[in-house]
Amino acid sequence: MSRTLDRTTDRVSFRDAGPMRQALPVRVLVVEDDDGVAGAVVEALGTQGHDVERVARAVEVWARVRDADLVLLDLGLPDADGLDVLRRLRRIATTPVLVLTARDAERDVVRGLRLGADDYLVKPVRLRELLARVDAVVRRTTSAAGPAVSTVEVEDVRIDMAARRATVAEREIALTAKEFDILAALARRPGAAVSRQQLLDEVWGDAYLAVSRSLDVHLASLRQKLGRPGLLATIRGFGYRLGR
Structure with missing residues (x-):
């Protein structure tokens, strides 16, 4: 039955x-x-x-x-x-x-x-x-x-989605869970603009529940750890892009 x-x-x-x-x-x-x-x-x-x-x-x-x-x-x-x-x-x-x-x-x-x-x-x-x-x-x-993309490379930055690891010039960088989530969300669309709203939705699950200022803090820390000025770009009035 x-x-x-x-x-x-x-x-x-x-x-x-x-x-x-x-x-x-x-x-x-x-x-x-x-x-x-x-x-x-x-x-x-x-x-x-x-x-x-x-x-x-x-x-x-x-x-x-x-x-x-x-x-x-x-x-x-x-x-x-x-x-x-x-x-x-x-x-x-x-x-x-x-x-x-x-x-x-x-x-x-x-x-x-x-x-x-x-x-x-x-x-x-x-x-x-x-x-x-x-x-x-x-x-x-x-x-x-088709097959899922498990690794993304942007210049000398390599993001391993499955292992949740990121390296710069073959050296691993220590990222918090949220920093990696932000990097991964951008890396899934290398070179493409991602809106701030979409990033908040994807990383926090709900842009309305997320603290918007928290995203800025995590992005600043992520940029510092990457050590690649201009690679993680802000698109004024819209959002962000990984790649030049």
């Missing part, structure tokens, strides 16, 4: 759906305020080998999305409209988003897809189908993205 999510009540019922296909194991962030629905989804994803974390409010998303390979997003959240959450997610991350919601109006489906959802599922949905959709989204986005 497999579970089915009910569209109108968000409760969980049981129907025979046959064996489930094993999906690629990924880190999934489930954004769902209903405990019954969340429990069923988390359990089903866990049985397929996925590493699952669940949050119930939009405000909890921003600090956790950086560690997720996939976001499963309900639109009916208590502290924000899910479409607004989706819109903001697309500004700060490329993480695949699968919408799972009771909203079945055509305008909501169209808006969700146009705002960047990778798939849109309306409750009730068999958990077997949900797992298949998760599998499809992960395979599609993994194939499109």
Whole structure:
């Protein structure tokens, strides 16, 4: 027997759906305020080998999305409209988003897809189908993205993303966690301008909760440790760039 999510009540019922296909194991962030629905989804994803974390409010998303390979997003959240959450997610991350919601109006489906959802599922949905959709989204986005970049070199500065190490002229520099996060966020787009808002969102998880002045302090320290004047440039009125 497999579970089915009910569209109108968000409760969980049981129907025979046959064996489930094993999906690629990924880190999934489930954004769902209903405990019954969340429990069923988390359990089903866990049985397929996925590493699952669940949050119930939009405000909890921003600090956790950086560690997720996939976001499963309900639109009916208590502290924000899910479409607004989706819109903001697309500004700060490329993480695949699968919408799972009771909203079945055509305008909501169209808006969700146009705002960047990778798939849109309306409750009730068999958990077997949900797992298949998760599998499809992960395979599609993994194939499109190609191999992840684990090391970035800008002049004689080398940033190892996986090991969280940075070297200058082959000598390792001691960075705090936040300093490395800032450097890594800029290094993912070498030579490209990154807005201050985007940097705050990516490093702190939520620009509105971050202390803006703290970014300036970390940047000043990072520049000093790099010892490469002009390499980490300020773009007045916009943000920053790593590279000349």
